[in-house]
Amino acid sequence: MNHLTLQSLTRRNSHRGAVALIFAAAQLAVAADPSWLAQVVTPPPMVKTSSSETLQTADGMPIVTLRQWQDKRAIVDADWRDFLGVYSAAPQLPLQVETLRSDRLEHCTRTLIRYQAEPDRSVRAYLLTPHQPSEKKLPAIVAFHGTNAKTFQKLVGLDGEPERHMGLRLAEQGFVVLCPENFLWEQKSYLASTAAVLAPHPHSKAMAVMLADGLRAVDVLLAQANVDPQRIGAYGHSLGAKESLYLTAFDDRICAAVASEGGIGMHSTNWEAPWYLGKVVKSPDFTRDHADLIALIAPRPFLVLGGETGRGCSDGERSWPPLLVGQRVTKLYDAPVRIGLWNHHEGHQLSWESGERVIQWLSAYVADHHQN
Template identity: 60%
Template sequence: MTFLLRSAAIFVFSLLLTSLALAAEVSWLEDVTTPPADVLQEASNTPPGIESLADWQKEREAIAQRWSEFLGAYHFADLPLEVETLKEERLEHCTRRLIRYQAEPGRRVRAYLLLPHDSGDAKLPAIVALHGTSPQTFDKLVGLAAEPERHMGLRLAEQGFVVICPENYLWEQKSYVASTTAALKPHPGSKGMAVMMADARRAVDLLATLPNVDANRIGAYGHSLGAKEAFYLAAFDDRIVAAVASEGGIEIGFSNWNAIWYLGPDVKQADFALSHHQLVQRIAGRPFLILGGEAGKGCADGKRSWPALISGQKVDQKFYGEPTRIGMLNHGQGHSLSWESGQRVIEWLVAYVKERPQKSP
């Protein structure tokens, strides 16, 4: 990226953050952004020698570059989407449309689009909703499987969001390993998470092409596997103005990040120099909420997640001002999503995506 383009990107990003400050806060913001006192000393500080917003923006780009070199990150932003509709159903609050589109040359991804009824000419907010680990893939999100509390795509569409639910590549072959091997074949040396992130960014690309979507009001949500994707999408794509990651495991040691379909075994090496604290810091300036279950089978986030979040809060406070909007709702219900927790997710995304000030036409 040239100096002029980088400067322009920094300027636009700063303007977006300024406009966000005008949005109404969730009433429970302080509850989820106040860390326990006994974890404060464990948090990473901002990088040494970074004292101004301009310095931080340079460091922010350097962090992205280091991570991209590790991941083999890529994005086919100019590739035609070639969207095709496979089927469509009219539901009470929205149309549920199964589509397929070109994610990268020679590879297509299925996704559900949930399109609220009767929006007229209004530009609507949008969400990339990323599903968890299930052979049913995106069915839970869109109301085709599981209990109602897991139908987060439908619940968000009922609130007036256009929602896209892309299908993760792990189910393209007979096993996760086979799917990862096939997906990485055109990208030697890349990591499985690079594919997930590229696919999520293509979902954002698609939303931005829809005439009834406000491209300046796009957020992200995911649970478990989807939480990992939502976290990385928010960290690397500034078009995501707010995100929620439910039970993904914010630190590399909290869950199976070393699996080849995520980051691979390199992250377990003693000399691995990258940290998820850096990615949380890249999200700083935008609302980012973790849902943690604290304990139980498969639980990934909880009180132990605070050091990573505090590292992002410190960047918030130093360069973007108060209040910080990086925090955690620790519901203590294990690796699950209750109706009440889902309602908090919706409130967060309504406040920081839907009700985010719109740009003048």
């Protein structure tokens, strides 16, 4: 059987992606920014800009031009793909989408679907489609759920905490929303589920599988006749925020994203878990940092929501160093800085008000992206 590596899988649109990144400044220049943009892109006075290997040339000199960064970007991208490992799937694998259930709600239709992620493994997802008629294709969001025994049900309004019904809330704003189910609940435990998905890919990190599943989710959205391929964003909370980070870094089809309380810092949360990156991240000679991923995302808009303190809290003021790297890369493109942190100081949760910020961010930089 022919195989497709994670590298080639995410570069199937590489030419368009390179052009998109080069001209991102022009494309985003006239976007209507949220009124609170300056607040989230301005670090507190005590946060200092530090040197980063991400923005150094091979001989240790600071990167000061876009051409230097483009050369370094290719190296950073390849290094991370190598670290994540080869994730193989049959090329041109059909989605084989099937409908399991469909409910017509007040503002949208909520459809439970299943599609092929790789040979012998499928993924369930809820697809939320707005009712309002539109002559134009609609913006779309891949919305990743957090750690929850009911997986994606909260996102789509089938479980408590209305403030966490972000998939439903985004659909009510006119987005087509796909909420895929993470593989961690396919077996009786996270460890068993991780072992099962990695069995065909023994040299991959489990995060590579989550990334590949995210890429597949974008494919499903693009297969919808009413979705605008130029207006696709990503959102996730906690576990889902990790998926949003990786998907946005490695898939240029994502034009803007939000990561709520996922832990941008490599040591801010349990990245060492076997279902993420593994114990290697705790090794003293491990030098990779998520500043690399934020730099790969730049100059696209990327918002981190942090709760600062409390049980399970993963983001806050400590998240600024990698975000500042992304801001510095953005300036190399001569683009507006739209990478930042909304530090709500509410712990590891998503309040209704923070959800409103998510909606405003994605409305500005995904829904309005066609105006640029």
